Amino acid sequence: MASSSKSTGPAPGHNLATIEQAVGAFSLLREFFEGAIIVDADTRITWIDARYRELLKLARDFDPIGLPVEEVIPHSLLRRVVETGRPILLDIMNFDDRQFVVCRIPLKDEDGRVEGAIGFVFYDNVDYLAPILEKFEHLQKQLTRAQAALTRERQTKYSLSSFVGVSEAVRDMKAMVRRFALRDGAALILGETGTGKELLAHAMHQQSDRADGPFVAVNVAAIPEALLEAEFFGVAPGAFTGADRKPRKGKFELAHGGTLFLDEIGDMPAALQAKLLRVLQEGEFEALGSNTVKKVDVRIIAATSQALEERLADKSFRADLYYRIAVLTINVPPLRDRLEDIGPICDALLEQTPRPRDQHGWNIQPEAIALLKQHDWPGNVRELRNVLERAAAMAPSEVIDAALISRALPSLPGTNPSRRDGAADLATRLAAAERQALLDALDSSHGRKVEAAQRLGVSRSQFYEKLRRHKIDA
Numbered sequence: 373m374a375s376s377s378k379s380t381g382p383a384p385g386h387n388l389a390t391i392e393q394a395v396g397a398f399s400l401l402r403e404f405f406e407g408a409i410i411v412d413a414d415t416r417i418t419w420i421d422a423r424y425r426e427l428l429k430l431a432r433d434f435d436p437i438g439l440p441v442e443e444v445i446p447h448s449l450l451r452r453v454v455e456t457g458r459p460i461l462l463d464i465m466n467f468d469d470r471q472f473v474v475c476r477i478p479l480k481d482e483d484g485r486v487e488g489a490i491g492f493v494f495y496d497n498v499d500y501l502a503p504i505l506e507k508f509e510h511l512q513k514q515l516t517r518a519q520a521a522l523t524r525e526r527q528t529k530y531s532l533s534s535f536v537g538v539s540e541a542v543r544d545m546k547a548m549v550r551r552f553a554l555r556d557g558a559a560l561i562l563g564e565t566g567t568g569k570e571l572l573a574h575a576m577h578q579q580s581d582r583a584d585g586p587f588v589a590v591n592v593a594a595i596p597e598a599l600l601e602a603e604f605f606g607v608a609p610g611a612f613t614g615a616d617r618k619p620r621k622g623k624f625e626l627a628h629g630g631t632l633f634l635d636e637i638g639d640m641p642a643a644l645q646a647k648l649l650r651v652l653q654e655g656e657f658e659a660l661g662s663n664t665v666k667k668v669d670v671r672i673i674a675a676t677s678q679a680l681e682e683r684l685a686d687k688s689f690r691a692d693l694y695y696r697i698a699v700l701t702i703n704v705p706p707l708r709d710r711l712e713d714i715g716p717i718c719d720a721l722l723e724q725t726p727r728p729r730d731q732h733g734w735n736i737q738p739e740a741i742a743l744l745k746q747h748d749w750p751g752n753v754r755e756l757r758n759v760l761e762r763a764a765a766m767a768p769s770e771v772i773d774a775a776l777i778s779r780a781l782p783s784l785p786g787t788n789p790s791r792r793d794g795a796a797d798l799a800t801r802l803a804a805a806e807r808q809a810l811l812d813a814l815d816s817s818h819g820r821k822v823e824a825a826q827r828l829g830v831s832r833s834q835f836y837e838k839l840r841r842h843k844i845d846a
């Protein structure tokens with residue numbers, strides 16, 4: 373055996389010939405590597421170089437021979453090499469805060485059967501490896517910084533503090549959201565359109581134990597009825613003619629370990645309500661075209677801007693489902709009932725409103741805020757955002773005064789682009805007219821999308837598709 377007093381092993385009963393050969397061959401290379409290890413076909417350690425023992429900080433009296441490699445090197449990939457019979461020629465491993473290049477090669481007998489594997493560890497005294505390690509270190513630092521920035525961004529974007537409001541009603545509601553976040557049951561958020569229900573659902577998820585899990589949002593009204601079931605529960609391979617061979621995951625599966633936000637739950641068809649109830653009660657469902665039951669761990673947060681009591685009374689919404697989700701109910705007050713929030717919300721929304729490069733920040737005047745407080749806000753904060761964006765687009769400087777606001781408010785003339793743009797070609801004029809029709813329908817149905825779709829004589833899904841195409845945040 374080529375092992376000197378510095379090496380340990382091999383364990384009795386292993387193929388000595390192979391190990392002798394391997395160690396003999398790479399003893400020629402030993403000045404180029406920092407350590408080496410050999411495992412057998414069961415991935416148990418049969419030999420380890422003394423320098424590798426030092427690197428791993430193994431105690432002097434600890435004998436690793438015969439142990440599964442992962443008990444000594446938890447992240448070792450030697451098992452993969454043994455199982456696949458394929459080498460991993462270049463990889464990087466961390467030991468404490470140092471990075472090493474590692475190379476793993478399968479050991480095969482004369483018939484090509486895998487008998488074990490060897491791993492070598494190199495360090496940067498090998499000049500040609502230095503650029504690889506440097507590059508890796510650089511990329512790893514960049515990744516760590518990007519991940520930290522992303523976490524910060526997610527936390528601020530969806531934290532409860534991004535729901536702006538100073539009124540007592542908002543403070544009480546936020547306290548309730550914090551309490552509900554810590555309970556894991558289904559929750560229901562009620563409020564007019566544009567009051568910030570989705571924002572609150574996201575914040576509740578972010579405050580809960582599920583924050584590291586996914587947050588998946590589905591707008592029930594935006595999906596054509598025929599596709600809803602597949603969208604929620606997924607499709608088994610070949611479930612119907614034309615279905616993919618591969619299974620398609622539904623939103624429930626995608627939200628596993630996290631939160632599923634069901635917006636416009638009042639629009640859910642009866643058959644789907646029954647299936648949803650089953651998931652809530654048993655935590656299980658079947659994909660479309662499958663008879664295998666799947667288990668999921670998902671918290672449901674539902675929201676609606678409809679009066680659910682009416683839907684309960686006419687039996688289009690199941691009472692048992694309602695009582696299941698309504699245990700934790702949050703009522704978001706409409707903007708017109710908390711006028712003192714308008715000023716702070718304007719400041720927050722204007723922070724996010726694009727401004728010309730040479731400008732420091734928007735300056736909204738008290739008279740402009742006073743005028744905004746007189747409006748009824750059927751579309752709530754979403755409508756306020758649109759009005760501010762319109763005013764900002766018309767503003768000649770960073771000052772937003774009452775005159776600009778009165779031009780930007782929806783009931784006043786001067787906002788119809790199709791009337792202004794006489795020189796545009798037909799397609800542009802038609803698109804502008806369609807956009808205006810959508811906005812008008814939303815305005816006159818106080819932001820209720822189902823009603824707006826009916827007014828225009830299009831289906832819900834067509835209506836949503838058009839909103840998306842025209843980039844209308846409704």
Ligand SMILES: Nc1ncnc2c1ncn2[C@@H]1O[C@H](COP(=O)(O)OP(=O)(O)OP(=O)(O)O)[C@@H](O)[C@H]1O
Nearest residue numbers: 534535536565566567568569570571677753754846
């Ligand atoms: N209190 C608030 N502070 C800051 N921004 C808000 C607030 N409330 C709502 N918003 C903003 O208003 C817009 C609409 O909010 P959101 O989509 O959460 O409303 P919603 O109640 O879910 O609407 P819908 O019922 O139509 O789906 C978003 O851009 C959101 O960020």
